[in-house]
Amino acid sequence: MKTVMTNQAPAAIGPYAQGIIVNNMFYSSGQIPLTPQGELIEGDIVDQTHQVFANIKAVLAEAGTSLDQVVKTTVFMKDMNDFVAMNEVYASYFDDHKPARSAVEVARLPKDVQVEIEVIALVK
Known part of the structure; x- marks a missing residue:
């Protein structure tokens, strides 16, 4: 197991890592708009x-992987009414590659942000 940390993304605001690599798989913590x-x-x-x-x-790069290696995302949103706008931005980051995804509305996110996303990716 390897911990992934980079100063190219915000530092963790709690007792967790930006990501972890286990058996050639990268698991990110949720990223918020900091x-x-x-x-x-x-x-x-x-x-x-x-x-x-x-x-x-940034955390994918530090882990030695990229968006085209993402196999699963989870999107947490404060308001599902923002789904269409979020989805347009999301789609711009994934061209032909379409990872599996879950999207859920939650009551509250850290720092009262509107969106948080976590990913699971293959590490080459």
Whole structure:
């Protein structure tokens, strides 16, 4: 087991790692729309989802993998009415490759953000 940490994504705000590699699989912690410096992106769901993907790409890169190796995502949203806008941004990061996905509405997310996404990916 290998812990993945990078300063190109926000530091964990609790007792957890940004990600873990086990048996050539990468498991990320949920990424929220914080900059690597810890500043909250307070824009709409589109702005927040773009920042989440910037963070995901950074932890994937540190793990030695990328979005095209993602096999599963889980999207947590504060308001399912934002699904269409989030989905348009999400789709822009996955061209022909379409990982399995779950999307759920939750009562509250850390720092009251609108979206949090976690991924599972193959490590080459």
